[in-house]
Amino acid sequence: FEKIPLELTVNNKVYQTTVEPRVTLLDYLREELHLTGTKKGCDHGQCGACTVHVDGQRVNSCLSLAVMNEGKKITTIEGLANGETLHPMQAAFIKHDGFQCGYCTPGQIMSAVACVREGHTGSRAEISEYMSGNICRCGAYPNIVDAIIEVKE
Ligand code: FES
Numbered sequence: 743f744e745k746i747p748l749e750l751t752v753n754n755k756v757y758q759t760t761v762e763p764r765v766t767l768l769d770y771l772r773e774e775l776h777l778t779g780t781k782k783g784c785d786h787g788q789c790g791a792c793t794v795h796v797d798g799q800r801v802n803s804c805l806s807l808a809v810m811n812e813g814k815k816i817t818t819i820e821g822l823a824n825g826e827t828l829h830p831m832q833a834a835f836i837k838h839d840g841f842q843c844g845y846c847t848p849g850q851i852m853s854a855v856a857c858v859r860e861g862h863t864g865s866r867a868e869i870s871e872y873m874s875g876n877i878c879r880c881g882a883y884p885n886i887v888d889a890i891i892e893v894k895e
Contacts, residue, residue, distance in 0.1 A: 749812060754821065769782075780793075791845065795816065797815055798859070800853055822855070838892065840889040866891075
């Protein structure tokens with residue numbers, strides 16, 4: 743496939759590149775930019791491991807073609823911390839043991855940040871519903887909800 747031009751901002755850094763039209767945002771982030779914090783679980787929109795923010799909205803990056811993100815601002819898990827200071831959601835996941843193996847954690851945290859930002863924190867059930875697209879095989883769900891509740895308060 744012929745590569746086409748792409749300009750986008752990832753974690754406040756502007757990238758001007760060319761990319762094949764078939765490349766997903768997930769593969770672009772991981773393989774072109776080497777931002778491997780964003781994980782590939784299912785590659786089919788089922789697990790949430792690939793969750794990033796696009797212009798402030800959470801997106802499954804495996805379902806988005808890189809070329810669909812021309813001019814957009816992407817935030818990945820690598821862009822959340824402020825230098826050496828963890829984002830409050832990252833700190834809360836550590837405090838509440840919101841993970842076990844950690845594979846789903848970047849996606850969980852990106853969704854959790856969006857959950858609080860969008861105000862879907864009225865109850866544990868509402869949080870769980872919002873987070874239901876992020877699968878955790880270790881079953882850390884109650885601790886993840888605890889972390890989100892701490893951050894929203
Ligand atoms: Fe994108 Fe599973 S890798 S939802």
